[in-house]
Amino acid sequence: MKDLTGIDYYINGLWTPGTAMLQPALYIQSLADGVSKHSNVTIYENSPVIDLIDEGMHGGEKIWKAKTKMGSISSSKIILAVNGMVERFGYFENRLMTIFTYSSMSRKLTSNESNILGGSKEWGLTSADAMGSSVRRISGIGGDRILIRNRWSYNPNMEASDSFMISAAKSHSSSFNARFSSLDGVTMEYCWGGRLCLSLNNVFAQGEVEEGVYSACCQNGLGTAKGTAIGIITAEKISGAISSLVPNFVDEEAPKKLMPKAIMWAGVNAYLGWKELMSGKEK
Numbered sequence: 601m602k603d604l605t606g607i608d609y610y611i612n613g614l615w616t617p618g619t620a621m622l623q624p625a626l627y628i629q630s631l632a633d634g635v636s637k638h639s640n641v642t643i644y645e646n647s648p649v650i651d652l653i654d655e656g657m658h659g660g661e662k663i664w665k666a667k668t669k670m671g672s673i674s675s676s677k678i679i680l681a682v683n684g685m686v687e688r689f690g691y692f693e694n695r696l697m698t699i700f701t702y703s704s705m706s707r708k709l710t711s712n713e714s715n716i717l718g719g720s721k722e723w724g725l726t727s728a729d730a731m732g733s734s735v736r737r738i739s740g741i742g743g744d745r746i747l748i749r750n751r752w753s754y755n756p757n758m759e760a761s762d763s764f765m766i767s768a769a770k771s772h773s774s775s776f777n778a779r780f781s782s783l784d785g786v787t788m789e790y791c792w793g794g795r796l797c798l799s800l801n802n803v804f805a806q807g808e809v810e811e812g813v814y815s816a817c818c819q820n821g822l823g824t825a826k827g828t829a830i831g832i833i834t835a836e837k838i839s840g841a842i843s844s845l846v847p848n849f850v851d852e853e854a855p856k857k858l859m860p861k862a863i864m865w866a867g868v869n870a871y872l873g874w875k876e877l878m879s880g881k882e883k
């Protein structure tokens with residue numbers, strides 16, 4: 601562990617052969633660039649759909665109009681890939697939990713700091729405890745940096761609070777300091793939180809939810825792998841071009857109904873807080 605990370609915080613770890621580490625923002629951005637460059641697809645960013653209007657039957661198909669502030673698009677087939685926000689469209693209501701997790705990224709390490717730290721220039725550790733910290737060292741675009749991810753909050757209103765962000769940032773700094781004592785002058789440059797969607801029974805919120813409207817949501821925390829898979833499966837099912845994942849996909853049961861929001865909020869946050877406390881040095 602020390603050879604890999606340069607630090608002696610970890611006693612041992614489990615390496616999974618055949619895995620790859622990717623930079624998610626770069627991956628999504630490159631995918632979007634590739635799609636725009638090599639096909640007729642136009643991606644409209646920063647244009648949330650504010651209404652999905654049933655325009656009735658035309659030529660034997662139901663037509664839906666996705667309306668944004670600036671314009672609209674009509675189609676007989678719609679895929680909702682909006683994570684827990686699918687509830688706002690009226691689907692899977694009170695069946696999905698929007699949980700936030702938080703991350704901080706250090707400023708760029710100088711080459712001197714990088715040498716002092718030692719170890720490999722790129723690695724990623726996922727904690728054995730679900731409430732523990734994920735720690736990554738990245739290099740390349742954006743410099744040599746350390747990322748720490750920990751803390752969870754359940755926010756049924758789908759917004760994270762400023763006070764929790766501040767508390768998460770403090771938690772990241774203390775997890776960083778506990779691990780990287782040789783980098784005592786290094787501070788965090790960025791801190792952010794983001795939404796995950798979970799269901800009680802750990803299933804996707806997927807399938808045709810209304811004629812021509814398909815959902816590919818709720819990745820239960822494994823966004824990159826499971827999100828890509830359910831996106832491919834949904835697109836293939838709609839287009840009829842069943843070529844890769846569809847044959848192996850077994851239809852799952854629907855996400856289970858949650859208890860009333862107030863009970864869920866108190867219960868889930870108390871549970872998360874308790875589990876975080878129990879995670880000890882893994883955090």
Ligand SMILES: Cc1cc2nc3c(=O)[nH]c(=O)nc-3n(C[C@H](O)[C@H](O)[C@H](O)COP(=O)(O)OP(=O)(O)OC[C@H]3O[C@@H](n4cnc5c(N)ncnc54)[C@H](O)[C@@H]3O)c2cc1C
Pocket residue numbers: 647648649650681682683684685700701702703749792793794795796797817818819820821822823824825827
């Ligand atoms: C700090 C952090 C670290 C994480 N680390 C990992 C990790 O290491 N590995 C991993 O697999 N997962 C990780 N996750 C989880 C992963 O990011 C999520 O599971 C994943 O992003 C879910 O993907 P998604 O596309 O379904 O939803 P999202 O990424 O939430 O995307 C939903 C999109 O829908 C858009 N949208 C919402 N409403 C509308 C609307 N009305 N009109 C138009 N667009 C709309 C949003 O703008 C957004 O772009 C992490 C999450 C966080 C926050």
